[in-house]
Structure formats: structure tokens, C-alpha cells
Amino acid sequence: MMKRTLLIAAAMIGLAAPAFAAGSEAPPMLKWSFSGPFGTFDRAQIQRGFKVYREVCSSCHSLNYIAFRNLAQPGGPEFSEAQVKALAAEYKIQDGPNDAGDMFERPGRPADHFPAPFPNENAAAAANGGKAPPDLSLMAKARTYERGFPWFILDVFRQYAENGPDYLHAVLTGYHEAPAGFQVPTGGHYNAYFPGNIIAMPKPLSDGQVEYPKDESGKPQAPETVDQYSRDVTAFLMWTAEPHLEARKRLGFQAMLFLIVLSGLLYFTKKKVWAKADEASA
Amino acid sequence: MSQHSSTYVPKSAFAKWFESRLPIASLVHSSFIAYPVPRNINYFWTFGAILSFMLVSQILTGVFLAMYYTPHASLAFQSVEHIMRDVNFGWLIRYLHANGASMFFVAVYIHIFRGLYYGSYKAPREILWILGVIIYGLMMATAFMGYVLPWGQMSFWGATVITNILAAIPVVGDTIQSLLWGGYSVGNPTLNRFFSIHYLLPFMIVGVVILHVWALHVPGQNNPTGVPIKSSKDALPFTPYATIKDIFATAVFLIFFAWWVFYLPNYLGHADNYVPANPAVTPAHIVPEWYFLPFYAILRAIPDKLGGVIAMFASIAVLAFLPWLDTSKVRSTSYRPLYKQFFWILAADTLLLGWLGAKPPEGWYVIVSQIATAYYFIHFLIILPVLGFIERPLPLPNSILEAVTASKKGGSGIPAGANAEPNSKG
Structure with a gap:
């Protein structure tokens, strides 16, 4: 009997083995302000995250689906209209053709989208070792990691939908020394969470790299560390991926309340109607 | 009707x-x-109404999405993002439509397994059942083409894998494939025709649903005992009894639907589909939507390409022959002690196949898929015909009313509530 149990256990490990074969660790699950049924974005956090994107990520990664005006929309970083106008004006946007048929550059307007760092994908690839850095607009929804059984079932009940953000934060903080004996090819970098552990992107963030706004006592609003930068920029990218997340969860609560009350009323109506049928059969 | x-x-x-x-x-x-309905039908009989609701919901949300969607290879992805970001409540309509497809399949699987459990396919309901299998096939085609429309990575590669499968069909395979492609690979013409067909098929579903309801209303509904209506006391008028029950059940189903739409809108999709389609980059795992996974597992279980395609189509087509494969005269599984066990084994086997469909086709997964696939066909082709001859069914109640009153008195019989496993003590 014991032997048989062991055999079954061995078979199950055999089944599970391919899941670990990829070699990357499962990202730690963080607490996000936007998780759960009442989640909202932390304005200060996604404003800081935007600063990280702008000062670090934007030198290689585009943010094609985001217009400057989005930064002032409700449910986002909620910069003021004036701030957005001033910010847009700092960018040079190519426009045209004008009446003479020429393309020209003008200062950005809130309706403009963020200009991409490279004119096209080939230029981006050529400047980055052969592979274009992906657009970040949807990154928080375009990446995930495997949860496996039984977690993927439990996730439905606890509303775990932050696989993407957890993965992004893990990759941004996952640049460690390669374990002894692990060969990292030239142009590659070891990352504990990236599938296959070799990532083309060099470690993008380091402590103290981005200056955060100061509070009254002159201390930064949040620690200027790789971990905090990663959290903030990930939260910002969750907003760029799902700009109506707050409206969605708010409407969801109203819809749920309505449907639960409606179902309750319908239940009693049904009971009353069927009482007549039961009398007839009794 | x-x-x-x-x-x-x-x-x-x-x-x-x-x-x-x-x-x-x-x-x-x-x-x-x-219209008289058996007075003992339980909540599993509300899924017809739920499915009708979902069909209408899918058509309405789809019509609104089509107002903003652009079926062009270089614009489709962007137009979906435009809906998500800039169209008022566009995110809601799109999430309703995308998750609605999954909810449609949740409901249809419950509906199908209810039919399997209570023997709803047996005479005189064979045509009703076969029309149902046709609707299911049309639903799968519609859902598959719909998933291609956002033109993300999984859209593109899913379309590539499935259209390549069709090429394995002898003689006409290549023609079917190039007709679907509109060229020499999946590309802009493919997207165009998939959009056109995706818009067409739901209306064909409506047509077959009308026939399905018609074919239902001729013999009338089956019920948990499988015993037909014998007197007017066995039945209740559809309105108000079935109507209010259907409306209540639909409202409860909407709570379930809303949970996904508002809180887990991307759980049932793939992260890869938020990456624009790129013919030069193959995703690490090409996996279909969850509702196709058992069939995908069957397809990959067979080492031969054509064999896999035949097995996959056969696994669906076999359902159409159920009325003749099941030799038992007793409809309801509640009175079939042996079949009841095999029913649940089949349910578990289908779930196992679904799980395997999501796994890479390597190592143990392949062997387990092959065993599960073999069992799937053994169930329908061997167990089901043989059981009818060797099984001794439990005594059936004389009438529906008798079963209802027996259960009311706390004795044996079938509870009329939403009980997943009806009482079988006799």
C-alpha cells in the first residue's frame, strides 16, 4: 500500500515537473491599491510611476495608446489640465503636411499621444541589440505567469487579477547574480522571474535614480529604491492598460447590488407563484 | 410552435x-x-432560457461593437483599444461580449450535461437533440472567429493552428483552407472574412434555435423522472410557473456573469492577446479558449495529424448519434444506478481533457490525453450501448405527480429543487 502511494506520488511529481522546467520563479504577490472589488489607483503613486516611466522607461519604450490628455482624466493620475498642457508643450510632435506640403514640428498639445522614442520598429530593434523594446501601454495585461492547480480556481473566488502587475514588479526587481554554473550569453542579463531567465533589457532601475516629490519635512514622498520605483511604475502601467478600472469596479458594485436585490425579489415572487402549484398537488 | x-x-x-x-x-x-411544462422540472431546465438571453445579449453587444471595430489587419487591434479607452462604456460592452461568449459556453455545457443526465435525447426528442448539436457546432465556429477579431497574438496564432488543421482533411482540405485564408497564409483577407462570418453565424444560430424550440414544443419537455406527462395534473402552464422560474434563474446567472465582467474581465482570456498579432513571433504556448480545451486535447492526443482531426470532429459528431447509441429505455439517470457512475466518470474525463488541453503536449500529458481520449469514445461507443442490455433500472414512478408528492412527504422520489444529484434511493 505504502509502495503504491509512493508510486502515485512519483507519477504526480513527474506530471508537475514540466511546470518548473522553465526555471523561473513565481513572482511574489504584492498588495496593490487597485486590487479587489473596491480597488482604486493611488493618485500619488501613479504620478510617481509616470515620473519613473518618463525619466527611465521612455528612452526605449513607447506608450502609444496614451494621450497627454489621459493624464488629466478621472480615474487616472489626475494631473491638472494646466499641468498636462505644460507637459505636452515640452514634447516636439511631428505634424503636417502643411499648406506647402512639408512636415513640421510643433509643441505638443493635450490631444497628442506620447511620441515614441524610435521612428519605427526597425530603428528600435537596430538600437537595442536586434529586438525592439515593446510598447508599454498594455504591458500590465499582456504579461502573466502560470498559477497552476488549484490556485487558478481559487483566484476566481478571491478575485486575483493582478498577475500582470506582480510579474512586472518581479521582473523589474529580479536582476540578481546568475547562479553558479548558469551561462548568461553576451547581450543577455540574468533575471530570476523572466521566462528562461535571460532577458535582453539591462537592469533599468537603481536606487536613487529618480527623484521623488518631497513632503513638508523635505523627505521624499516614498523611498527612492528599486522596489518602490518598480511598484510605482507598475501601478502606472496598470492604469495605462486599464484606464477605466476604477469606473469598472464602481459600476460593478452597483450592478452586483442591483442584481442581488433583483434576484431576491424574484425568488420570493417565484415562491409565491409556485405555492399555488403545490396546493394543487397536495 | x-x-x-x-x-x-x-x-x-x-x-x-x-x-x-x-x-x-x-x-x-x-x-x-x-404550453404545459412538467411540474417537477428542476433548475437545470432554466438553462434554455438563460441561453436565449445570452444569445440576445451577444448579438446586441456585438452589434454595438461592430459600430467601432475595424476589420483590418493593421487597424483591428487599435480599434479594439479605441473601444476600450475612448468609446463611452466601450470597455463595458467589450467585456460583456468577450466574457459573454464564455458564459454562453458555461450555460450550454450545463444544458448539454443536463440532457445527458436525464436522457433528454431519447425518443421522441432525437431531432430536438440533433438540432442542439448543430447549434453547439455553430456556436464553436462563431466563438473561434470572434476570438480572432481583436487580432492579438493568440488571435493570429489560434487562427493559424485551426486553419492548418482543416488542411489535413483529404481532397477538400486545401481548398477549404485557402477559402478561409483568402490567400496563402492568415492575413488581412482572413480577418475580413472571419468578421463577416462572425456577424452572420449568430443569426443562423437564431434560426436553428427557433427550430430547436419548435422541436421541443412538439413532444414537450423531458423532466427529472423521464416519465412523460400523463394527465393534466402532471403539468403546469408555462406562464406564470416556468416564466418566473426562468427569470429568477437568469437573474442569478447574471450575478455570476457580472462577477467576471466587472472583477475578472481578462481572467478567461489570454495575456498574449494584448500583444498585437505578429506573424514573425510565435507565442510560447498556443492555447485555445477554455471551452475548446477538451477537443484540443483530443486533437493533440492522436500522433497523426489527420487522425487527430478526425478524432476531434468525431468527438463532437458522436453526440448526434446518442439517441441510437444509448440502448436503455429508461431516460433519467436517477433510475439507472450503473449508468450514473459512468456519467460522472465521463464528466470527470471531460474535465481532465480540458486540463490537459491547456498543458504542453509533452511527456506524461500526452499519455494521459490518449487514455482520456480513448475513454471518451469508449463511453459513447461501447459502455452506452452495452449498459442498456445489462443494467437493471430502478422502478420508475407511475407519474410525475406521484414522484412530486412522494418527495413532498419526505419519502423517495425526485426533489423538485436545484439539486445537482437527484435522490436515487428509489
Whole structure:
């Protein structure tokens, strides 16, 4: 009997083995302000995250689906209209053709989208070792990691939908020394969470790299560390991926309340109607 | 739609005038008001109404999405993001539509397994059942083409894998493939025609659903005992009894639907589909939507390409032959002690196949898929025909009313509630 149990256990490990074969660790699950049924974005956090994107990520990664005006929309970083106008004006946007048929550059307007760092994908690839850095607009929804059984079932009940953000934060903080004996090819970098552990992107963030706004006592609003930068920029990218997340969860609560009350009323109506049928059969 | 003669009497002068020219009011009256339903049908019988609701919901949300969607290889992805970001409540309509497809399949699987459990496919409901299998096939085609439309990575590669499968069909395979592609690979013409067909098929589903309801209303509904209606005491008028129960069940189903739409809108999709389609980059795992996974597992379980395709189509087509494969005269599994066990083994086998469909086709997964696939066919082709001859069914109640009153008195019989496993003590 014991032997048989062991055999079954061995078979199950055999089944599970391919899941670990990829070699990357499962990202730690963080607490996000936007998780759960009442989640909202932390304005200060996604404003800081935007600063990280702008000062670090934007030198290689585009943010094609985001217009400057989005930064002032409700449910986002909620910069003021004036701030957005001033910010847009700092960018040079190519426009045209004008009446003479020429393309020209003008200062950005809130309706403009963020200009991409490279004119096209080939230029981006050529400047980055052969592979274009992906657009970040949807990154928080375009990446995930495997949860496996039984977690993927439990996730439905606890509303775990932050696989993407957890993965992004893990990759941004996952640049460690390669374990002894692990060969990292030239142009590659070891990352504990990236599938296959070799990532083309060099470690993008380091402590103290981005200056955060100061509070009254002159201390930064949040620690200027790789971990905090990663959290903030990930939260910002969750907003760029799902700009109506707050409206969605708010409407969801109203819809749920309505449907639960409606179902309750319908239940009693049904009971009353069927009482007549039961009398007839009794 | 009903053989039962209508008791509808037009009251106003206009109604009389109209009725003598187009008797649609009496048709509706006889089909959805006076139509007799067995008084013991449980909540599994509300999924027909839930499915009708989902079909209408999918068509409505789809029509609105089509107002903003652009079926072009270089614009489709962007137009979906435009809907998500800039169209008022576009995110809601799109999430309703995308998750609605999954909810449609959740409901249809419950509906199908209810039919399997209570023997709803047996005479005189064979045509009703086969029409159902046709609807299911149309649903799968619609869902597959719909998933291609956002033109993300999984859209593109899913379309590539499935259209390549069709090429394995002898003689006509290549022609079918190039007709679907509109060229030499999946590309802009493919997207165009998939959009066109995706918009067409739901209306064909509506047509077959009308036939399905018609074919239902001729013999009338089956019920948890499988014993037909014998006297008027066994039945209740559709309205108000079934109507209110269906509306209540639909409202509860909507709570389930809303949970996904508002809180887990991307859980049932793939992260890869938020990456624009790129013919030069293959995703690490090409996995279909969850509702296709058991069939995908069957396809990959067979080492031969054509064999896999045949097995996959056969696994669906075999359902159409159920009325003749099941040799037992007893409809309801509640009175079939042996079949009941095999029913649950089949349910577990399908879930296992679904899980395997999501796994890479390597190592143990392949062997387990092959065993599970073999069992799937053994169930339908061997177990089901043989059981009818060797099984000793439990005694059936004399009438529906008898079963209902027996269960009311706390004795044996079938509880009329939403009980997943009906009492089988006899």
C-alpha cells in the first residue's frame, strides 16, 4: 500500500515537473491599491510611476495608446489640465503636411499621444541589440505567469487579477547574480522571474535614480529604491492598460447590488407563484 | 410552435382582425403561456432560457461593437483599444461580449450535461437533440472567429493552428483552407472574412434555435423522472410557473456573469492577446479558449495529424448519434444506478481533457490525453450501448405527480429543487 502511494506520488511529481522546467520563479504577490472589488489607483503613486516611466522607461519604450490628455482624466493620475498642457508643450510632435506640403514640428498639445522614442520598429530593434523594446501601454495585461492547480480556481473566488502587475514588479526587481554554473550569453542579463531567465533589457532601475516629490519635512514622498520605483511604475502601467478600472469596479458594485436585490425579489415572487402549484398537488 | 391547441381568444376588435390574418398572438400564447411544462422540472431546465438571453445579449453587444471595430489587419487591434479607452462604456460592452461568449459556453455545457443526465435525447426528442448539436457546432465556429477579431497574438496564432488543421482533411482540405485564408497564409483577407462570418453565424444560430424550440414544443419537455406527462395534473402552464422560474434563474446567472465582467474581465482570456498579432513571433504556448480545451486535447492526443482531426470532429459528431447509441429505455439517470457512475466518470474525463488541453503536449500529458481520449469514445461507443442490455433500472414512478408528492412527504422520489444529484434511493 505504502509502495503504491509512493508510486502515485512519483507519477504526480513527474506530471508537475514540466511546470518548473522553465526555471523561473513565481513572482511574489504584492498588495496593490487597485486590487479587489473596491480597488482604486493611488493618485500619488501613479504620478510617481509616470515620473519613473518618463525619466527611465521612455528612452526605449513607447506608450502609444496614451494621450497627454489621459493624464488629466478621472480615474487616472489626475494631473491638472494646466499641468498636462505644460507637459505636452515640452514634447516636439511631428505634424503636417502643411499648406506647402512639408512636415513640421510643433509643441505638443493635450490631444497628442506620447511620441515614441524610435521612428519605427526597425530603428528600435537596430538600437537595442536586434529586438525592439515593446510598447508599454498594455504591458500590465499582456504579461502573466502560470498559477497552476488549484490556485487558478481559487483566484476566481478571491478575485486575483493582478498577475500582470506582480510579474512586472518581479521582473523589474529580479536582476540578481546568475547562479553558479548558469551561462548568461553576451547581450543577455540574468533575471530570476523572466521566462528562461535571460532577458535582453539591462537592469533599468537603481536606487536613487529618480527623484521623488518631497513632503513638508523635505523627505521624499516614498523611498527612492528599486522596489518602490518598480511598484510605482507598475501601478502606472496598470492604469495605462486599464484606464477605466476604477469606473469598472464602481459600476460593478452597483450592478452586483442591483442584481442581488433583483434576484431576491424574484425568488420570493417565484415562491409565491409556485405555492399555488403545490396546493394543487397536495 | 406547439401542437397543443391554443386557448387564446382575441378580445379586442383589432386583435380579432389581426388574428384572422396572422395568428402570431395565438402562436405565442400556445408556446409560451398555455404550453404545459412538467411540474417537477428542476433548475437545470432554466438553462434554455438563460441561453436565449445570452444569445440576445451577444448579438446586441456585438452589434454595438461592430459600430467601432475595424476589420483590418493593421487597424483591428487599435480599434479594439479605441473601444476600450475612448468609446463611452466601450470597455463595458467589450467585456460583456468577450466574457459573454464564455458564459454562453458555461450555460450550454450545463444544458448539454443536463440532457445527458436525464436522457433528454431519447425518443421522441432525437431531432430536438440533433438540432442542439448543430447549434453547439455553430456556436464553436462563431466563438473561434470572434476570438480572432481583436487580432492579438493568440488571435493570429489560434487562427493559424485551426486553419492548418482543416488542411489535413483529404481532397477538400486545401481548398477549404485557402477559402478561409483568402490567400496563402492568415492575413488581412482572413480577418475580413472571419468578421463577416462572425456577424452572420449568430443569426443562423437564431434560426436553428427557433427550430430547436419548435422541436421541443412538439413532444414537450423531458423532466427529472423521464416519465412523460400523463394527465393534466402532471403539468403546469408555462406562464406564470416556468416564466418566473426562468427569470429568477437568469437573474442569478447574471450575478455570476457580472462577477467576471466587472472583477475578472481578462481572467478567461489570454495575456498574449494584448500583444498585437505578429506573424514573425510565435507565442510560447498556443492555447485555445477554455471551452475548446477538451477537443484540443483530443486533437493533440492522436500522433497523426489527420487522425487527430478526425478524432476531434468525431468527438463532437458522436453526440448526434446518442439517441441510437444509448440502448436503455429508461431516460433519467436517477433510475439507472450503473449508468450514473459512468456519467460522472465521463464528466470527470471531460474535465481532465480540458486540463490537459491547456498543458504542453509533452511527456506524461500526452499519455494521459490518449487514455482520456480513448475513454471518451469508449463511453459513447461501447459502455452506452452495452449498459442498456445489462443494467437493471430502478422502478420508475407511475407519474410525475406521484414522484412530486412522494418527495413532498419526505419519502423517495425526485426533489423538485436545484439539486445537482437527484435522490436515487428509489
